[in-house]
Amino acid sequence: MSKTIIISNRLPVQLEIHNNEIKTTPSVGGLATGMKSVHSGSNDLWIGWSGLTDENIPKNLEEKIDTTLKDHGCAKVKLNAEEVDGFYFGFSNRTIWPLFHYFLEYSEFELNNWEIYKAVNQKFADAIIAKADDDDIIWVHDYQLMLVPQMVKDKKPDISIGFFLHIPFPSYEIFRTLPWREEILRGLMGSDLIGFHTYDYERHFLSSVRRLLGLDVSFNEVHIENRIVKVDSFPMGIDYKKFSEAGKANSLNITENQSDFQQRLNAHKESTKDAKLILSIDRLDYTKGIAKRLNAFEYFLNKHPEYKEKVRLIILAVPSRSNVPQYQLLKKEVDELVGRINGEFSTVNWTPIWYFYRSMPFENLIDLYTSCDIAWLTPIRDGMNLVAKEYIATRTDKTGVLILSEMAGSANEMNESLLINPNNFEQTVAALQQAINMPVEEQQERNDILQKRLERYNVEKWANDFINSLKEQKENSISYVSK
Numbered sequence: 070m071s072k073t074i075i076i077s078n079r080l081p082v083q084l085e086i087h088n089n090e091i092k093t094t095p096s097v098g099g100l101a102t103g104m105k106s107v108h109s110g111s112n113d114l115w116i117g118w119s120g121l122t123d124e125n126i127p128k129n130l131e132e133k134i135d136t137t138l139k140d141h142g143c144a145k146v147k148l149n150a151e152e153v154d155g156f157y158f159g160f161s162n163r164t165i166w167p168l169f170h171y172f173l174e175y176s177e178f179e180l181n182n183w184e185i186y187k188a189v190n191q192k193f194a195d196a197i198i199a200k201a202d203d204d205d206i207i208w209v210h211d212y213q214l215m216l217v218p219q220m221v222k223d224k225k226p227d228i229s230i231g232f233f234l235h236i237p238f239p240s241y242e243i244f245r246t247l248p249w250r251e252e253i254l255r256g257l258m259g260s261d262l263i264g265f266h267t268y269d270y271e272r273h274f275l276s277s278v279r280r281l282l283g284l285d286v287s288f289n290e291v292h293i294e295n296r297i298v299k300v301d302s303f304p305m306g307i308d309y310k311k312f313s314e315a316g317k318a319n320s321l322n323i324t325e326n327q328s329d330f331q332q333r334l335n336a337h338k339e340s341t342k343d344a345k346l347i348l349s350i351d352r353l354d355y356t357k358g359i360a361k362r363l364n365a366f367e368y369f370l371n372k373h374p375e376y377k378e379k380v381r382l383i384i385l386a387v388p389s390r391s392n393v394p395q396y397q398l399l400k401k402e403v404d405e406l407v408g409r410i411n412g413e414f415s416t417v418n419w420t421p422i423w424y425f426y427r428s429m430p431f432e433n434l435i436d437l438y439t440s441c442d443i444a445w446l447t448p449i450r451d452g453m454n455l456v457a458k459e460y461i462a463t464r465t466d467k468t469g470v471l472i473l474s475e476m477a478g479s480a481n482e483m484n485e486s487l488l489i490n491p492n493n494f495e496q497t498v499a500a501l502q503q504a505i506n507m508p509v510e511e512q513q514e515r516n517d518i519l520q521k522r523l524e525r526y527n528v529e530k531w532a533n534d535f536i537n538s539l540k541e542q543k544e545n546s547i548s549y550v551s552k
């Protein structure tokens with residue numbers, strides 16, 4: 070029986086070792102939750118790095134770790150500390166991540182990291198080759214593994230390979246600055262189907278393929294030797310039911326079932342009757358525009374002092390990649406901005422910003438989504454942004470206003486939100502005012518349309534569309550060769 074093999078840098082379960090005991094927790098984040106529906110079959114397999122370096126795995130637990138992962142339908146790729154440093158923190162997060170998000174000046178071009186990236190991609194490819202049968206479907210995920218498709222194709226030319234990029238693909242003018250641009254494109258071209266969140270990323274990719282590899286691109290197909298590679302957009306959805314049901318349970322308002330956090334939020338709402346809670350949630354990443362959002366908030370309070378004590382900004386910044394220098398600098402900047410704004414505007418009764426630098430359990434995330442009147446999500450660049458979709462899905466009474474950056478992939482599907490350019494402070498201020506004063510009926514009208522769309526194109530549909538398109542592509546490719 071054919072199986073689907075998913076490959077991503079991290080597995081859907083996180084491993085921790087305490088006192089010689091293995092503890093597993095589900096991974097958070099879009100990719101992990103999103104792929105659950107595809108990874109439910111008992112025959113299927115998910116290959117990835119466990120999150121523990123070889124140096125951190127006690128020899129006597131090695132076998133137990135493999136069995137634990139197997140129970141979750143997973144298999145691990147072993148990486149040592151030097152590999153994680155060069156491949157993950159180095160090439161993936163200090164070269165590709167900034168470059169693909171248009172932060173050219175942050176991008177480092179280190180030959181050594183590139184060499185490690187290639188070697189680690191080969192390790193992932195070898196793990197697939199060892200486990201895959203010719204009739205299996207291979208689905209490779211994201212920017213850490215862009216060389217894997219061709220490495221697998223070299224050894225298993227008949228196997229179906231799909232690749233999905235979760236971050237933007239930049240314009241040709243940005244992509245061409247990468248010293249290893251042709252190698253990256255050739256790595257990806259080992260796929261039968263390449264998917265992006267948006268049509269724009271798809272077009273950027275095809276333009277680079279045509280100009281850098283000189284391949285024949287017709288519409289969304291690339292002709293390469295005796296194969297056709299299909300390139301398409303698949304905007305990733307969310308597990309709509311999960312978020313909407315969690316939102317519903319939360320709003321039932323049964324006091325004894327409420328978390329302390331929810332009770333605190335409710336108490337706040339009670340005591341400040343007409344004040345609005347504004348929510349900002351992101352990993353602490355320079356692409357998410359957190360510092361810019363804080364500057365815009367300060368500008369707003371200065372320009373419109375009538376909103377003092379009438380709004381509160383709740384910032385949840387989830388720690389991320391904290392050993393990359395740019396992230397350490399950003400942490401310092403955000404800490405300072407929050408301190409400065411609170412210092413400047415606080416009154417005896419009011420602190421303008423509540424700032425949480427941590428990851429919260431799912432229930433508290435829902436508490437925040439359901440309690441906040443406005444979600445202010447304005448990345449400078451973002452492949453999709455699932456938080457925007459999750460916020461709308463939890464609003465079961467259909468109230469709430471989403472202010473969303475035009476630079477997020479999700480903006481393409483969320484036209485009924487207030488779309489802004491995060492660099493335009495005047496527009497941001499106007500959107501904040503509009504959100505604060507928006508009549509409930511208008512909020513409900515906008516959210517009704519958004520919810521219907523999100524419910525229809527949920528994550529299961531996204532994954533099925535991709536897999537079906539890959540199967541179809543394989544069949545077309547076979548008939549193309551035999552013509």
Ligand code: GDG
Pocket residue numbers: 097098099100102235236305350351352385387427428429430431434451452453454455456457459
């Ligand atoms: C990448 C791309 C693309 C966040 N904080 C907590 C928490 N989360 C969950 C959210 C959401 C996920 O993490 C974040 O997803 P995003 O899409 O917003 O952003 P990235 O992590 O940057 O994801 C992005 C995505 O891949 C999928 O393709 O949309 O553009 O950059 O699901 O709910 N979950 C919990 N506690 C938190 O504190 N439990």
